[in-house]
Amino acid sequence: MPQPASESPSHSDVAARAERRWAIVMLGIIALLVAMVVFTGLHWAMMPPSRVETVDPATLQLSGEFTEANLGSAVEPDGSVTVRIVGQQYSFTPQCIVVPAGTPVTFRVTSADVIHGLMIMGTNINSMIEPGFISTFKTTFDKPGDHQMPCHEFCGTGHQAMWANVKVVEPSAFTQLADHARRLTCDL
Numbered sequence: 001m002p003q004p005a006s007e008s009p010s011h012s013d014v015a016a017r018a019e020r021r022w023a024i025v026m027l028g029i030i031a032l033l034v035a036m037v038v039f040t041g042l043h044w045a046m047m048p049p050s051r052v053e054t055v056d057p058a059t060l061q062l063s064g065e066f067t068e069a070n071l072g073s074a075v076e077p078d079g080s081v082t083v084r085i086v087g088q089q090y091s092f093t094p095q096c097i098v099v100p101a102g103t104p105v106t107f108r109v110t111s112a113d114v115i116h117g118l119m120i121m122g123t124n125i126n127s128m129i130e131p132g133f134i135s136t137f138k139t140t141f142d143k144p145g146d147h148q149m150p151c152h153e154f155c156g157t158g159h160q161a162m163w164a165n166v167k168v169v170e171p172s173a174f175t176q177l178a179d180h181a182r183r184l185t186c187d188l
């Protein structure tokens, strides 16, 4: 016995309409995702996320901000401190960094060879150090003390021996040191 003719077509009509509706929704979702991919691709290609600063790793030691004489802590005109560090297989230069407590400190760090990591223990400073790029981070150390600063990115056979120290001193002690040198490290 065949199905009643009056019900069957209307059921399949309903099903077809529902399928079409969902097909349109699906196509809409796909179109939206493609549009997002195209937009973010073009947009971020023109405007990279955050601030990207580049530097030529081949000429770090020869000229510019990361020459050896310019590494270490520098007092800025506004009283804040900028620390410049170069990482290389398998050490940081300088080996011991001195900064004042309670003062805004900006770290500017790059690599002379491969990718390294920089982490100052007891703080939330944790960054990759990449050749060709300058990693920048700002912090204020609450109180005097010593922090270890290991390289936390495997960078070769000497990786586990790559680390430096950060010595946080009283602002007055730092000011005394700063009177005697343009760039400070623990050795001064």
Ligand code: CUA
Residues within 6 Å of the ligand: 087, 088, 089, 090, 115, 116, 117, 151, 152, 153, 154, 155, 156, 159, 160, 162
């Ligand atoms: Cu440098 Cu690990």
